Amino acid sequence: MAKTGGEMTELIKIDSGEAEIPYNWHCGPYWSRFFRGLRDEKKIYATKCPSCGTVYVPPREVCGPCFAKMEEWVKVGPEGVIEMFTIVKLPYINPSNGKPVNVPYTDVYVRLDGADTCLMHWLDETDEKKIAIGMRVKAVFRKKRTGTMHDIQHFILM
Ligand SMILES: [Zn+2]
Numbered sequence: 001m002a003k004t005g006g007e008m009t010e011l012i013k014i015d016s017g018e019a020e021i022p023y024n025w026h027c028g029p030y031w032s033r034f035f036r037g038l039r040d041e042k043k044i045y046a047t048k049c050p051s052c053g054t055v056y057v058p059p060r061e062v063c064g065p066c067f068a069k070m071e072e073w074v075k076v077g078p079e080g081v082i083e084m085f086t087i088v089k090l091p092y093i094n095p096s097n098g099k100p101v102n103v104p105y106t107d108v109y110v111r112l113d114g115a116d117t118c119l120m121h122w123l124d125e126t127d128e129k130k131i132a133i134g135m136r137v138k139a140v141f142r143k144k145r146t147g148t149m150h151d152i153q154h155f156i157l158m
Contacts, residue, residue, distance in 0.1 A: 016098045030059045033073065038151035042141045044077040046115050057115045077112035077119075078139040079158065084109040084118070085133075087126055110137055110155055122154040130157065 027035060030047065034057075037045040046057035047070040054063060057076050062069055085108045094101050108123040124140070125131055137155040145151035 028061075030061050034059050035147040035149075035151070038141070038149075039145040039147040042078075042145075042151075043075050044112060044119075044139065044152075045073050046076045046112075048072040048074050054116045055114060056117050057112055057119050074114060076114040077110075078141075080110040080112035080115070080119075080137060080155075082108055082123070082131065082133055082135045082137055083111050085123060085131055087128055087131075106131065108137070108155055110139075112139075121149070121152060124154045124156045 026032075034045055037043045044057060045059060046055045047059040047061070048055045049063035049066055049068050049070050050072065051066040051068040052063060054065075055074055055076060056063070056070070059073070060070065085106055087104055087106045088101075089104045091103050092101055093099065104126040106123040106126050107120065109118040109120055111118050121139075123131065123137065136158040138158055140153045140156055142151055142153045
């Protein structure tokens with residue numbers, strides 16, 4: 001019950017029902033190369049700009065500032081540092097499946113060793129007293145990998 005305008009108001013939740021919308025999409029050559037590295041080698045691959053040297057992960061085909069096509073692949077991580085994090089504590093409905101999301105969980109931006117950009121993922125820690133910007137973390141790979149970002153289960157504090 002939420003109080004609005006001096007009176008108690010019931011918040012109504014409407015279920016979406018059992019609708020399913022199956023879909024698939026092609027990742028393209030760069031994301032496919034990245035996902036094959038996670039799935040087959042437990043390695044994280046990035047692209048490096050031939051002009052400015054910036055290393056991008058997730059990989060990009062073209063460097064934004066230089067407009068240079070990137071064709072050099074480099075391994076980064078699996079360790080890195082926390083550049084930003086958010087601990088999500090407010091329950092909400094996952095819009096992709098209509099189910100409640102388990103909270104709390106921690107979103108983390110990791111700058112992997114050897115990379116200049118950050119990879120967004122999850123951190124296996126939800127106690128804000130134990131997390132700080134600049135802390136070192138390490139990727140934990142799933143035993144069964146299928147070629148998605150979820151092949152990295154999460155990051156752990158080192
Ligand atoms: Zn560049």
